[in-house]
Amino acid sequence: MRASRLVTLLLLLQNRGRMTARQLADELEVSVRTVYRDVDALGAAGIPLYGAAGHAGGYRLVDGYRTRLTGLTADEAQAAFLAALPGTAADLGLGEALAAAQLKLRAALPAELREHAGRIQERFLLDAPGWYGDADRTPHLAAVAAAVWTRRAVVLRYRRWRAPEEIERRVEPYGLVLKAGRWYLVAGGPSGTRTYRVDQILELHSLDENVVTPDGFDLSAHWNSYLADFRARLHTGEALVRLTPEGARRLGLTPAGDGWTETRVPIESIEHAHGEFLRLGTDVEVIAPAELRDRIAETVRTLATRYKG
Structure with a gap:
């Protein structure tokens, strides 16, 4: 166990440069006293590292020292x-x-x-995009990635779903996220930190301006918060429906028995729910809201007339 920890400590210093005993202790989930002992052990083994006291102090390896990855399990x-x-x-x-x-x-x-x-x-092979539809075309992905890597501000011409549909905006790239085969840029701008679909970027111009990531910003934590907020805004209403056992299973619910199951399900909007419930065909009956029930009924009447004969 200690041998594995020593290798991890060595690789931390090799990849991150100077680190304090407290930072190493937090990463390794041990006490500062244990870090002191481990550093002494590495020094005794001939590893060229040194420590410095004070505010800018910490441990670091001698410049140019690299270790081979023989510690991998x-x-x-x-x-x-x-x-x-x-x-x-x-x-x-x-x-x-x-x-x-x-x-x-x-x-x-x-x-x-x-x-x-x-x-x-x-x-093993990981194929990230979903089954239906090809992966999004992202001609500006490499340029976005370069801006993220070099911490350079960019000007985007961007297509969005609401008016005005095309906007131009100066943003400061913080990170890239790949979600279900689709790339997203997390960037700061006039309205705070926002998320942009990379495939909706129409033009991109890099600026000769450095980006400073806000103190405490963590890309993973930000993305998880964004997803939680997205899900909270996604389902703002609900519908009362009756489902056959097959309909319940298709919605990921447990059927109440061999007959119909009455339940309430969250919906994003009347328009979205209209399309989703039509997919279930005769396995669902919408009871409420009345607007959704009426819209589905009108669609069914139109289809019956169209296919009559």
Whole structure:
């Protein structure tokens, strides 16, 4: 256990540069006293690291020192290759870099771990986009990724669903998110932090202006908050419906028995619910709201007339 922790400590310093004992302790989930002992052990083993006291102090490796990845376990090696997404890297203009990194990682692994890593690529494939529809065209993705990476402000010409449908806006890129095969840019702007679909960017011009990410900003935490807010706004109403056992199962509900089940289900809007309930055909009857029931009834009458004869 301690050997694994020492390797992790060494890799933290190698990848992040200077870190204080407290920062290392938090990352490793140990006490500061344990970090002191581990640092001493690394020094005794000949690892060239040094520490400095004071406000700007901390531990760091001697410039130029690199360690080989001999500390990887079989599970860690498998996870590293499973997490590498060739399609995603290619979209970002990093396909060749990913291939080169995988070659270097494979070369650094012992023979047994190379075999485990190879099995991962042979037996697992992640295809992120959904079944229906091709992946979104994102001609500006590489430029957006470059702006995120270099922390440069950009001017976007963007298409959105409400009027005015096309807007131009200066934004400060904070990060990119890939969700279900669709790319989103998280960026600061005149109205605070907003999320933009990359496939809806019509034009992009990079500016010679540096971006400073707000203190405490965490991309993962922001995205989770965004999703929670999106879901809260998504279902603002509800409908009272009767469902056959098949209809209940298709809505992800447990049927009450062999007969009809009456229940309330959340809906986004009358328009959206109209289309969704029509998909269920004769397995659903909408009781309320009256506007939704009337609209479905009118659609059914129109279809009956159209297909009559």
